[in-house]
Amino acid sequence: ATVANAATAYINQIGYRPADPKEFALVDGSGDIEIVNAAGQTVLQVTPKASSYWAPSTQNVQLVDFTALTVPGTYSIKQGGQVLRSDLKIADKTFEDVTKAALKWYYYQRASMELEEQYAGQWKRAAGHTNSTVTLHNSTGTSGTIQSSKGWYDAGDYGRYIVNSGITTYTLLSLYEHFPEYFNTLKWNIPAEGTLPDLLAEIKYNLDWMLTMQAADGGVYHKLSTLQFPGDVMPAKDTEKLYVIGKGTAASFDFAGVMATAYRVFKTFDATYAAQCLEAAKKAYAWGLQNPNKAFTNPSDVATGSYSDGELSDEKAFASMELFISTGDASYKPTIDPNKMSIVPAWPEMYGLAVYAAATHATEVGADAETAKQMLLQYANEFAYAASSGFGVVMSNEDFVWGSNAVAGNQGVFLLYAYYVTGEQKYYEAAKKVIDYLLGKNPLDMSFLTGFGTKSPKLPHHRPSTADKITDPVPGMIVGGPQPGGEDIGSKSWECKDYRTGVPATSYTDNRCSYATNEVAINWNAPFAYIAGALEALNAG
Ligand code: 9MR
Structure with missing residues (x-):
């Protein structure tokens, strides 16, 4: 037989x-x-x-x-x-549709405005969090209210967090800065913002919110959220009181780096706005220098996302490098430390961004550019080698953390950086394999992008997708991905049954309960959008 x-x-x-x-x-x-x-x-x-x-x-x-x-x-x-x-x-232009979808998702995450049917289709919804007068929580060191609206909801929840907005907005700004021609014409049906290309119109929606989060002394508040996470309701139904919470070094330096970059990118479109961004960057940076150790942790009455980070030197290096490149002012120039290890960017790891910026601005940074390039290539060579076996990706056991798909994504972005500085095909090839992994070449046989692929997540941990009564989840979302931590497993009604397999890369469940493997987040979509967009832009024309 x-x-x-x-x-x-x-x-x-x-x-x-x-x-x-x-x-x-x-x-x-x-x-x-x-x-x-x-x-x-x-x-x-x-x-x-x-x-x-x-x-x-x-x-x-x-x-x-x-x-x-x-x-x-x-x-x-x-x-x-x-x-x-x-x-x-x-197929030709294989990744154009997923690039558009992953970027369009930021529109679906917009706070403070209605999503109209002409843009949102069946995912149209009422505006959420429309009250722009927001109370300053005592953790900000002050009291009263500020005016704050717009921005993107962080994830499956409705918090808006400066630290995570930082790396996200920076990744998207970089995508534009690296490929302006491609993104000057690519459109995906979002409301117009003057004559800005869609990518910059979307980014500006979040920058506008970030700018409201800066205090008069230059320091930047850590986040804007309710005190507790809301239930599974649509944004408009989350009417608990909003607070501006915390004020700290990571938020201020992340903000400074993003605003310094925004200055360069928006300069030719809107000089006034660009100047406002640069001014804000300088003030936030100065505050960070005066307050170098203000690490944020959640106050006892607050349970929303904490994005706490105790190591603040990488955020400082990132802000310094971007300000230095934007202004040419040598007083901002950071030293590139070749012994610094954590080089693949993540929300608490901004050093790699400074290294990359140094490697690509040799004229401005001088000898450090070569040091930076060597650091980049040392890792990129290991990555390219790792991509030749297993499932063809760099991912090893310790990379399977909360948001593992963003680890994979940021490894891919990193490999593309190595490709830009060397032109060597092996880095392009290894970066390309990351998108293969994220779109199905993985042991779960799963495209991790909602709405795309033969098998993709149907029940992401995303409050609008849960509450909207529409069968299909909002499209264009990269879920967090497999990891063995099981933080969402328990016996309470909203918790998951044990879905772990005993190995990292398959410990995943396509279930609404799983915020540890099946949530979505703005910082996880960004590296995916960057790789997909770069692969198209590099081959366009
Ligand atoms: O992405 C964050 C991850 O690195 C942390 O391990 C995890 C637990 O602190 O939090 C993740 O961020 C969540 C944030 O705190 C709140 N919004 C949803 C985010 C994604 O799960």
Whole structure:
């Protein structure tokens, strides 16, 4: 009797660009792979690479390189005469739609305004958090109210947090700054903001909010939220009192770096606005220098996201570098420390951004640019090597933390930086594999982007998607992804049953309860949008 082939092929479910390197992963396969076109003809026969062990899923994985196939179409993957799957696609501008969707999601996250049907379609909704007079919590060191509105909700909750807005807005500003031509014309149906390109119109909506969070002395408040997380209600139904909470060093330096960058990006569109951003950056930076150790922790009456970080030197380096590049004023110039280790950016890890900025501004920063470049390449070489085995990504066990998909994403962004400074194809190829991973070439066989792919999250931890009574979740959201922490597991009604598998890369559940694996967040969408947008922009025209 013939035993059915138990092989599984894991692919980028959105597809592959015709001229790109192309690879899928195979588990439990044996023999050659045939790729068959819609007419039933075998167009490519490939011998899979030798298998390699991937610790995060404890699987032996074979990589199958089908770069030689360049004709757009939909294909089947066969092994031993058996069809493993029939949704393999090669298409021009493969990542344009996901770029638009991932960026459009920021519009869906907008506070203080109605989402009209002409833009939001079936996800139209009433405005939330419209009362712009917000009470200063005593943790700000003062009392009274400020005027604050606009901005993006952080995640599945409705908090607005400066630290997380910082890295997010910076990543999106960088996307524009690195690829202005591409983003000057790319549009995704959001309300116009003067003549700004859509990407800058969206970014400005959050910058406007961030600017309201600066106190008269230059210091920046940490966050704006209710005291407790709201229930599963639409934004307009979350009517608990809003507070401005905390004021600290991380928020002030993150704000300073973002505003210094915004100055460069908005200068040619709106000189007055750009000047306002730069002024705000300088004042926040000066406050940070005066208050170098004001680490934020949640006050005892506050339970919303804390984004607490005790290590503040990287935020300072980031702000210094961006201010230095924007102003040319040597008094801002930070020293690049080659021994600093945590170089892949994350909300509490901003050092890598300063390193990258230094590496790409040799004229301004002088000798440090070479130090920065060497640091970048030392890691990028390890990353490129790691991408040649397992599921083709850098991710190792310790990368599977809360928001692991953003770790993968930021590794990809980092690899693209290495590509820009060297032009070496191996970095492009490794960065490209990150988007394959996020869109389905992973042991869960899952595209982590809502609304896209053969199998994608249906029940994200996202209050609007839960409360809106619409079957499909809001599209264009990258969920946090697998990780073994199980912080959301328990016996209370809103908690998850144990979904852990004993290995990091499959400890995930597509369930509303799972804020530790299936929530969405602005800082997780940004690196994905950056990679998808960069891959299109680099190949445009
Ligand atoms: O992304 C944050 C992650 O790094 C932390 O481990 C986690 C627990 O503190 O919090 C995550 O951020 C959440 C924030 O605190 C509130 N909004 C939702 C965010 C994503 O889960």
